[in-house]
Structures are given as C-alpha cells and as structure tokens.
Amino acid sequence: MKECVFAGFGGQGVLTVGLLISQMATYKDYHATWIPQYGSAMRGGTANCTVKFGEGYIYNPSQDEPDILLAMNNPSLVKFLPLVKPGGTIVVNSDLVDSEINTRKDINLVEIPCLTLAKEMDHPRGANVIMAGAIVKLSGDFTEREAIDGMNDMFRKKGKEKYKELNTKALSIGYNYI
Amino acid sequence: MKECVFAGFGGQGVLTVGLLISQMATYKDYHATWIPQYGSAMRGGTANCTVKFGEGYIYNPSQDEPDILLAMNNPSLVKFLPLVKPGGTIVVNSDLVDSEINTRKDINLVEIPCLTLAKEMDHPRGANVIMAGAIVKLSGDFTEREAIDGMNDMFRKKGKEKYKELNTKALSIGYNYI
C-alpha cells in the first residue's frame, strides 16, 4: 500500500492530482482512497489531500505516514516534512519551493520546476498534471500507458475531454522528467 | 396516614378544600401533601386533588387508595368510587349528586346538601368550606378549633381575611352537620 500527500495553495490543483492518482489506481483495480483536508482552513489558501492505494484493503484512509509527498509551496513542505516515512520521497515544485527548508537526510527530495515546464509546453494550468506524471513514475506502480489511460478515463467521465492531448503531453513530460 | 380525594366541577372550589385540609394538617405539625390533577383535562370542567396527611413521612403523594372522597358532582362520584378504600367514607354534595350511583356496600356514604346549606347561611361560595368542615369531623384528626385556626391562618396569609367570619361559620356548619 502506498500513501501520498498532495499539498499546495488552493489554486494549484493538488486535490486533482490526488484524485488522478487514485483514479489511475482504481483503473488498475487497486483499492484506493482519497481524503481531503476540509473546512474553514481552506480560507488560509492551502489545500491538501491524502491518497492511499494498493492491492490490499485500505484500513485507514486518513493521513498517516506518507511514502510520497508533493509540496507545491513552502508552507506545505514545512507542514508535512516531518510526517514523511523514512526513505520516502518528496516532490517539490522547485519554481516556488525553497529546498533549503528540507532538514531530513532520510528522504529522497525530487525537485521539479513544474511551472516552468508547464509554461514551456504552453499549458500553464498543467503544472499539476506534470507533477502527477512524475509521481506516477516515482511510485513505480503504473506504466506510462496505464497512467495516461487512467487519467483520460477520468477526465472523459467528468466531461473534461477537451484538454486530452495537452494533459497527455503534460503527464508524459512529468513521467519522463524523472 | 389519611388520603383524601376532592373532586368536582372547576368552579366548585375542590382544590381549595384540599388545600385547606392539608394546611390544617401542617398547622398541627403533621406531614402533608397536596397534589392536583393538572393539564388540558381542565377544559372538560372537572378538577380534583389528592391530599395525604399524617404523623409519618408521606412516601407517595399521589392518588392511591383514598380513605375519604369528596364528590361535588356526579362525574366525580362515578370516576372515583371504585378507588375508595374498603371501609372508607364518601361525602357527596347531595344537592347535585345522585346517590343511586353508589354501588358499593363497603363504604360509608355521607350526603350533605352543601349548596342549600350555603344558601341558607347567605354565603353561596361557602359550600366547599362547609364540606371541609364535614370532612374534618369525619376524619377525626382535628378538633373544630384546630380546623378553624388552621383555615383562618391560611386565608390570612393569602390576604383573604375578609370572609373570616363567614368561613368560620361555614366550617362549623359542616363540622356539626355530621
């Protein structure tokens, strides 16, 4: 079972990244849970969610000890850094996050300039999908194909197919950035 | 311990008779409880209360098995007749109550034309006090003096002294009617 935490400012699409990963897992017939932090804390502008997936039943869907942390901004890194499992992976949005904040030696820090990458590919709202691609790769649980199919399946069901190509590309960029 | 039930139409002053007897008992340092039937049944026009008094503590203040029943109208006699303790006493307002209703042989039925008596003494609202006098005598627990003092003490405290003489007379009439 893998546990991932996705955290950032409200507008950075972290809840969607989480949902994407969970949907990919479901698409692969894994068990999966997605759970957001909710409530008036939203107003502070930060958002995060926890996704767990794997072959076995997920007994505790809530945040516990993440294997993977996505930190899209500094406050998120500060907040979740202590929770990450020893040996775990932290993916940071290096366009915004100051990696100096990281004080842990027992984790694997991956820096991805997702805003830059998104700008480059002319899909500025795709930064989160790029990160999803990276995480898919880092998790080792999905092939690129599986990830893309899972994602497109989800967007299609939500009636959001129009960005299909752009999103596919963004995911690949993230996947292959690793 | 004695248990008395006082019952009649709303306007017949039965709650006051009950209170009178209980206050006389208190005046004599007896334990005493007074408990009315309350609630929207009032609208039917009937009222009743239960008074218990005696030297010992009263464990159950509520209606149980009355030693004495005052029935100021027919419905009251019908309702409470079956409850009266074998050997108990029923005092009826014979101006209104049809004694034929009584089917019990094991009780002592006392008929008092209290409305007539009250009219005769020119104190039409004193019918209930007359009945109180009769019940005092029948109970055997108070002397005429004790009863009068207890009653007057109560009316005085309630600021209703103006009928003192009439009420004293009414009580005596009832007391001596027995």
Add this chain to the structure above:
Amino acid sequence: MSKSKKVPYLVDRPMSFCPGCGHGIAIRLVAECLEELGQADNIVFPIGVGCSSLLGGGIEADRLHCSHGRAGAVATAIKRCNPNNVVISYQGDGDAYSIGIGETTSAAYRNERFTTIIINNTNYGMTGGQMSNTTLPNQKTNTSVYGRDCSVTGNPIRFPELAADQFNVGYAARGSVHDVPNIRKTKSYIKKAIEMQLSGEGYSVVEVLSPCPTNWKMEPLEAMKHIAEHVTTYFPLGEFVEKEEK
C-alpha cells in the same frame, strides 16, 4: 325563510373548547368553506399546538399535530408533496407568531401555496393565559401581571399586514368572530384564502380575532364585546392584499 344551515360533517362532533371559545366558530367556518368549495374530501390540516390541539378529536380529516410553531414548515412539505390537496395550517397566535415566527414568516416569504388560519386570542390559551406577541398593551396575563409593558416587550405584531407589505403573498386578511356580521365576513375571507390556494397563485393567511373567555376571565358575551371594543382597535379588520389571479 333563510337557507338551511347544518354543521359540516368535517366538524360535526363535540368540541372540547371552553364555553364561548372562538375556536369552535372559526373551525366551523373553515369547514363550511371547504364544503362549499367542494374540497371537504381533499384537505390536509397541519395543526398547531395550543387550544388548536383540541381539534384532534374534533375534525375528521387528514390532520397532523405539528410540533409547537412548526406548522408552517410541515405545511410547506405537505403542499409540495401533495400539490393537489388543499392544505390549511390551523394555529394560534403563540404558535404562529412567537415560537413559530421563523416558520410562519418563511412560508409567507417563499410564497408557499397553502393557507394559514391563525386564531388570535391575544394570549397563550392552552397553557393558562400568558402574554403572547398579540397581547394588547396593558393587558394583564399570567406573565404580565401588571399589564403588558410594550416598551420592553414590543407592540402587538400584525402579521397579515407584515406578510402583505413585505412578501409576495397571495392573500392576507384579518377577520373576527365576535358577532354574526363579522363571522360572515370572516368566512368570506377564509373562502378567498382557500380560493387563492386553489388558483395556485400563492400563500394565503387569515388571522381570526377570537375570544378566550377562560383566560381573559370574562363571561363569553363580555369577551365578544371586548373584541369589538378593544381588540379590533389594535388589530384592524379587513383584507391587506389580494393578488390578481392569472
């Protein structure tokens, strides 16, 4: 010779109100209107808590004893679920204007398509005569023993006026049952209110000034006179709004 008059079967049974209580007249008027409009077998009554509760055994029709003050909400749902039934909430002034002021105004606000009849006897009758939001200035009740002091308790509320002025309701009126002409006029108001409901145009409310001889500590006739002489001076009779039917 005038027309024959028979108590409609909806309410043709003994009522347990006090002698001379106006509730008995008011509910009969409602029944007469329903009968005349052919709706006597198409009626649901959400009934308030108060002496209205005594109607439990008084009317033979679909009826629900609502929690105190909540008939406005209950009626909302009944009418929305059963739009083809005539729905009439029958409530007292305490029920509708004190504890139920939220539900009563909200139903009027939403312009729910049912009818509310409010028996205004200027006090909480059922509980033995306490001040209500329609108690007259200086009126003595068990919670205004020296007479109602409006400077701290407010002036009597005039709900039909409020509904007519502030909300988009269909019909609002105030009648009285203190004498035969007023009883007849009140009946015409109730009828219009039900007709408004039948037309589907909107919320309708009729407040009925009604005597509570028991708690007013008056003889029934005296109570009727009291309405004519005093109660109506605070609570003007008449119609306050009548929407055009489309």
Add this chain to the structure above:
Amino acid sequence: MSKSKKVPYLVDRPMSFCPGCGHGIAIRLVAECLEELGQADNIVFPIGVGCSSLLGGGIEADRLHCSHGRAGAVATAIKRCNPNNVVISYQGDGDAYSIGIGETTSAAYRNERFTTIIINNTNYGMTGGQMSNTTLPNQKTNTSVYGRDCSVTGNPIRFPELAADQFNVGYAARGSVHDVPNIRKTKSYIKKAIEMQLSGEGYSVVEVLSPCPTNWKMEPLEAMKHIAEHVTTYFPLGEFVEKEEK
C-alpha cells in the same frame, strides 16, 4: 492633506477572510465608529456563525461566538444584563435572515436596545456558497445551480425595510462597501445606529452589502462592480427609519 487614518486597535491584526472580502472593511468601520464615539472599551460583540466567525481572532474585545442564528437572543440578554455596555451583534445574511429570522425579528419586534450589523453577501459564504434569503433572482449558487428561482424560493428579503415598516425600531439602514463613497456613507449609518443605542431609544440595524469574491467566483474588483450594478438594484441603499431622540 487629509486626516491621518489608522486601523483602530480593536481590529488592528491580520484577518482571515478571503482576499477582497467585504467583512474586513465592515468590521473596521464598526471599530472606527466605536473609537470615535469613545466606546471602544465599552463594547460586547455577540458574533454570528458564518465568515463572521473568522473574527474570533480578529477583534480584541468581549465577544461571544453565538450559535448559528441566535445572536439576536444572546444580544438581548447581554444588553439587558449590561445596559451600560454597547452591544453589537455582527452577523451574516444567512445567520440573521434564515436560521436566525425568528431571533432577529423578535429582537427588532421587542425593540431591544442593541445594534445589529448584518453583512449581506447574498449567500452562505462560510459553507461554500449556498443560496440564502438574500440571493438575487437567477443568481447561481451551490443550491441554485441553474440560478435562483424566486417563484419557489421567495424574493430576496429586505430586513431593514421590514423592521422599519412593521416594528417600532430606532434605526434601520442599508449601506454598501463596494467603493469609497459608499464605505463612508455606510460608516455614517453605523455611527447613527450606535448613537441610537447610546440614546437608549431603540433597536438599530445596519445591513451592509458586501462582496464574497470566493463564492461569487469573481475577482475582487469584479465583485465590487457586481454590487454596484446588480446587488443594489434589489437592495436599495439608504436609511429607512430614524427615530427622533427624546
């Protein structure tokens, strides 16, 4: 050169409202008025549930987080127990006009001597943007996804008008914070309301039209423009009653 302007200490700390939210302006106006009237250390705030709740850490003064909608009742008791304190209930439109409609109208009805400030942002902001009793016709919210249908949900309620017309209140007005002139005018209303309370003459209420950029899904400036162009057409600005001081 104009007068110096400094945020009153009562509210001189970070607020946790969303960017461009009108709550921050409104509460500052209240604090300014209190300061100018010499009442900044003589104030108790019963605060409603809603984005008003975010004031918990925002103001340094006696303040009580009331249950949703009940600030009108809480304020009644506070003012009666502490008649020499200025008591201001600070509530949202949902709090004051939906769940709290009973308490709000009852306080106005009794003419309680406190002041109510109601932030009307035409929706339930705190819970993420549902329809409220002030949602504009056709406005889309999370519970009116196709736009508000007034034929079944009612027309936006106008409470200051209702209080002014139906009850014997001291002062009722509606302001807006959508631009500087209106902010200044709104401040003058709030000041008059507090003065009314100080005079002991009666209940005072100021409704403040306020943007909720987050749930309106608008940029802050756009939200301000929306108030000017649309919200004020349903909610006229101005004073509706101002009792003569004795």
Add this chain to the structure above:
Amino acid sequence: MPKVMTKPERCKQCGLCVDACPKQAISFGDGINAGGYNYTVIDESKCIACGMCYTICPDGVFEVLGEK
C-alpha cells in the same frame, strides 16, 4: 315541523346564542346535560329560522331547517 333542531348534549351554556337571537327565541331550560350545563331551548313560536344561532354557536348545537 320545527325550524331549528338542537343537539343539547353539546351546549356549554355560553349564552352567545341567547344574545344573538333577534327574536329572543332562545333561553336556558332546566335540563342539565352530561357536561353539567343547563342547555338551551328554543321557543319555536318566536323563531324565524334566521340562522343567527347557528352562526354564533361555537359548539355546533344548532341546525336550521330553512330552504335547502
């Protein structure tokens, strides 16, 4: 044929009908009903079947047998 029929068991002796009858045709008789009330009786000779008693009675005592 009587002009007015009554259900005396319902009468609560409030007196409203006695007052309302334009012909003074209603009075309290000697009878007492189960509720303990002196119920009303009608003097048919005076009655004009106007229906006032029906209209004012809160307890549904009257039925007026006028035109259908």
Add this chain to the structure above:
Amino acid sequence: MPKVMTKPERCKQCGLCVDACPKQAISFGDGINAGGYNYTVIDESKCIACGMCYTICPDGVFEVLGEK
C-alpha cells in the same frame, strides 16, 4: 517622511486599493509575503495621502500619516 505606511504581511493581493487610488500610486511589487501573496508597494512621489487606500483595504494594510 512617508505619507503612507503599510503592513505588507497582511496584504492579500486583492487589488482593490490599486483600483481605488486616484493617483495610481499603488502597484504590486515583486515581494511575496508569508501568505504567498505579491504585496502592494506605494510610489510616494505620486501619493497625496488621500486615504482612499486605507478606506477600501479589507485587510488593514495601510496607515495614512495625514494631519492628526
């Protein structure tokens, strides 16, 4: 002496002051505060200490140092 003092840590980048300033004296700088917002900066040379920014700002960012 500056005419306006600011508390940049409170700014939420709503832009209301930028719009309200009659002299276009306010703009967003490059700095980012702890909340993640680009906060406002004032061009003192343009500012006339009119106080509009103080009045419109929902977050108490401004203090205008006009006449006392």
Add this chain to the structure above:
Amino acid sequence: MADMMKGNVAIAEAAIRAGARLYAGYPITPSTEIMEYMSWRMAEVDGVFVQAESEIAGINMIIGGAACGVRAITASSGPGISLKQEGMTTLSDEELPAVVVNMVRYGNGIGTLYSAQCDYHRETRGGGNGDYRCIVLCPSSVQEATELMVLAFDLAEKYRMVSVFMSEGALGQMMEPCELPEMRELPRYPWGFDGKYTNKKVGIFDRNSRDEAVLLNEKYNAVKENEQRWESIDVEDADYVLVAYGLPGRASIGAAKELRAEGYKVGMIRVITAWPFPEKAFQEVNPNVKGFITIEANATGQLIDDVALTALRTIDKKVQCYCRPHVYGIPSVKAIKQDFIDVVNGNMKEVY
C-alpha cells in the same frame, strides 16, 4: 411550622434566593408556574426577566446572561427541553454556568402532560452534539427541591457547568410544607463581560480540542469524585436493592421500609445526582447482593443502564439487574412492593 407551597413556586423562589438574576424562557406545562412567578418576582430583586419568543431564544438568552456573569435559569419540559439541546451543549462548551429546569412530562414528540421520568438518558448523557455532561439533580420533595436549587447554582458556579434540575412534573404541581432557603446577596460571577475585555477567557473562539479534551475529562472526573449525592437505607446487608430517584424514589423508600418490616432483606438507593451517578452508594452495598431493581416512570427503562454499569464497577461479581418501568405517574408503594415480589418469585426477567 412551614406553609404548604407549590413545587414550582418553591423552586422559583429558591432560585431567586440562590442568586438567580436572569430568567428567560417560554411557557410549557407543567413548568409554566416557574416562569409566571419569575415574571413579576425578578423585577423585585433587580433581576432580568425576558419572555423569550421560543425555548431556543430562551436558552440563548441564558447564554448571553451567563456570559455577563449573571446567575441564569430557565425552565421547560418535554419538547421544550429538546429545543434547548443546542444551547445546552454551547453553554457546556463555553463553560458557562447555568441552571436548566426540566419538569419532566411523559412522552415522545409533543408528548403528554403526565408526570414522568422519560428524559433520564438524555439529561445524563446530553442530547446536544458532543461529549459534554451536565450535573443532574433530582429532588423527591418540595423541601429538597429548594435545597437542590441552591446546590444547582453552587455546583454550576464551582465547575462552570450546566446544572440540570430534573424533576417529575408532579413535583412542580404538588404542595408540601416547605422552609425556603435564606436570601443570598451574591455579586455576579467575577469573570463576566464588562465591555472592557477584562476577562479573556469567556467567549474565545479558537481553542485546541485535544488539550480541551484532557481538561474536560479532568473536570468531569473531579465532579464524579466530589459531587455524588444520594440517600440510601439498609444496603449493607441487602439481598436486593431498589434504585430509583425523584418521586418514584421517595415511594420506593416507603416500599423498602415496608418490605424490611415484613422480613425481606431489602435496601434502597435514592439517586439524587443522576450525574455524577452515585457510585459511592453502591460501594456500601452488600457484596453478596442478589439483585438491583430499578423503579422508573418511563416506557423503556433508562436508569437501569447506569445501575448495571455502576454495579459492574463496584460489586465484584455479576449481579442481576431488574427494571420495572411504570410508564408515567408515581408508582404506589404497593405497586413497588409487588415489583419486588415479582423479582423474588422469578416473575420478572432481569435486563442485565
């Protein structure tokens, strides 16, 4: 010689003498006389009386007054108390002391006017959201009612909790001789609002729930340790112990005494604080007791759970617990004796 006094009047006057200076409420039978009395009496002591538009407004006025440091009280019954649940949990959460009188009437929903004990579970566990507890005081006579009213205010103040004064409707309606408590002249609670933010601990919004949970449990444990009240007779050697409260409790004492006199080894615990439940009373019970029997005036039996749970904590072995719910009213001494006989004869099945 004390005068006959109506329960509700004695309760109201005792509250005044205990220092109550705010009454806000809405009438409901059989509690209304308390409000009616307060409507004129409060002014005489310079207190505040508000006839609220509803029970909800009433309890929220109590919140407002209590936050100002005023001793505040409201009374109701049946559905009226149900409407106060949100306010009662809010009082508890804000640690505002207050007294809520429930003159219990029988029935679910709109209910009836009969005197009963059907709200035991709710009052002892809280019908509002969350984990709060209220002190629950149950008088069995008019005299005791006046004394418990003073205690209700004192405990509410000491622990900054709500005291629920839970009595059967009949106690409010009945009259008994009664000596009223002394009139106290008390200042307001020192920590109330004064408009100057002198006291920073009332009405604060942001709090740490985990820390508070610890404090909450500590407070409740202190109340459990210190504030149990009961009356018991003959429990040390009893084969069976009757357990009851209020007027049925009073009748049960009578029954227990008569049964003793008839040779049965019967004891009786009359619960005075339904919360904290008088565990200490059970510690005195014969360790070889054969059974506990609750006498209740409700439909389903409610006290029985606390009795079974408390027996579990205090008696080393499993003890049978029986329950005889009498629905409403006050069971007669005779009826209670019969309940006991039914148990002894095996005609009543144990609940636990």
Add this chain to the structure above:
Amino acid sequence: MADMMKGNVAIAEAAIRAGARLYAGYPITPSTEIMEYMSWRMAEVDGVFVQAESEIAGINMIIGGAACGVRAITASSGPGISLKQEGMTTLSDEELPAVVVNMVRYGNGIGTLYSAQCDYHRETRGGGNGDYRCIVLCPSSVQEATELMVLAFDLAEKYRMVSVFMSEGALGQMMEPCELPEMRELPRYPWGFDGKYTNKKVGIFDRNSRDEAVLLNEKYNAVKENEQRWESIDVEDADYVLVAYGLPGRASIGAAKELRAEGYKVGMIRVITAWPFPEKAFQEVNPNVKGFITIEANATGQLIDDVALTALRTIDKKVQCYCRPHVYGIPSVKAIKQDFIDVVNGNMKEVY
C-alpha cells in the same frame, strides 16, 4: 471497475436510488454536499427539494413529507442535528419513517469541523424528549455507505421508525471506488395523507400512552431481535476483542489483523447497527475473553457503555472493558495497536 466517488455524493445518490423523494435541510459542513447534490438531483426524479430556513424547519418538512407517505431524508452535523431532536422524537412518536444523516463533526457547542464520533450516546439513546429509539447505521466505507442508505430506508419503512445514518465527517469528504445501488421505482408508502382521510392512523392526536408503551417495547424488541448488523473477525478464541465502528472500526480491523499476525489472540467487532446494538456478535466471543477494548473518536468514551452492558448480557463472567478515546480523526492502525499493547501491559486502566 468502479469510479472514485465522494462519500456525500454517493450517499445522496444512493438515497435517490433507494426511493427518497423529499429532501429538506440546511447546509452545514461536513454534510453540505448531500444537500447541494439533492438541490438539482431531486428535480430529475420528480422529487421535492426544499432549502429550509433552518434545521428545525428542515426536520419538520421531513415530518410533513413522511406523513404524505414520501420517503424523506435530511442531513446535517453537529449543532444542526441538535436542533433536529424535537423533530426526531416527533417522527418517532408519529411512527413516521425517515432517514436523518449525521455526518458527525467533533465538539460540544458550535464545535469544529473535525471528523469524529462524539454523538454516539445521543444517536443511540435519543436526544429528544421521551423513550424513543432510532435505528442507527454506521458505514465504514463509501461502498458500504451506499448499501446502508438503502437499508436505512427499508428499515425505516419496515418498522416505521427513524433511521439515523451516523457517519464520521471524513467519510462524507473522502472518495473511494463505489458501485451504486440499482435505481428503484417505489410507490409512496401506502398509508400517507391523500386529503380523503383514507388512512386514519397517521396524525391522530389522542392516544393511550400505557398501551402505546407496550407496543413501543414490542417494536423495539423486534428490531433488537432482527436487525443487528456487524462485521467481526477472530472473536471465537480471542483474549481481547476490539470494538469500534465507522472509519475507526475499519482501522481497527486492520489493527486486529496485524496483531493476529504478530501472534496476539485479538478479535474485532465492527458495529454496523449502533442501535440495535449487535449483542449477537458478542455471543460468538470466546467465553474466556479477558477484555474488550473500544476505539473511539471522541473525548470521553461513549461506545464503551454499550460494550460493557452487552458483555454483561452475553458473557458469563465479569469482563474488563477498556476504552481509548482518540478525540477526533481516524486513529491510525499503529495507534490502535499501541492501544492494545497498553492494555496488555497494564498501562491502560479499565473503565468497567
């Protein structure tokens, strides 16, 4: 392959498919999405949606709809459910079926938004006046939530009772793969109002309380007998049995399995019907069990009472009952295992 679905959305859609045709309520986090979903979805199935002015109006609208024979549902949380207590006892009294969803959030009073289990006592015993009970269903996954929603309507209908759907706030917010139940096309309940007084048993006012009390107990006994639901593992030979419900129950199963794997003789009962409490689950427990341990997300421990009472009825000897309230949130599998170790090591005192 099922899609990820948000708990509240799944709950709302399941209710529609189970036949719900009236929703009336007032928003409150973390239940609001149910209402938002219903606001547009109800119209699609020709049902009625009313945004009520308050929770009180909401529950009273449910009463009105249910009286018309319509399957009715409302949802709320925290103080919002407190406000519904009068309505819920009224529904119970009138024997009107309805479903009330409580997406439980932590705290007394206004409370917090944290997911919790602090309303257990209230939901299982009723926070309104009187002796009523509601069926209380507690899901532990989004999938189970949809299934229990159908059951909630079916049981409400079968017994003419209120079904309380009690879930932690987190379950409403989380997403999981979920297969929705089939859409059912059900007629209205046959006994509702039709304006013709066809059915004389709805809404009658005057009733005999003593007779009703007997019927009430009979009905509740039937529910207790027939409707217990639970999931349990490894209880037959367990030295210790964990007891929990909802999401903490789900986590406790994980903990029990891991402990078993580590060699501890641990069993687990996950309560699905908090009322009727699954006594039958306890009948299967090892008669020599050493202790029960409840895992709860509240401040004071609430489930523990029912566990102790049920152990008393089902296990022949006194068994220790332990309780570890985790205040709010979902305790992690690790934390629960630690709770168990604390018990075994004597570091946790028993409650009973």
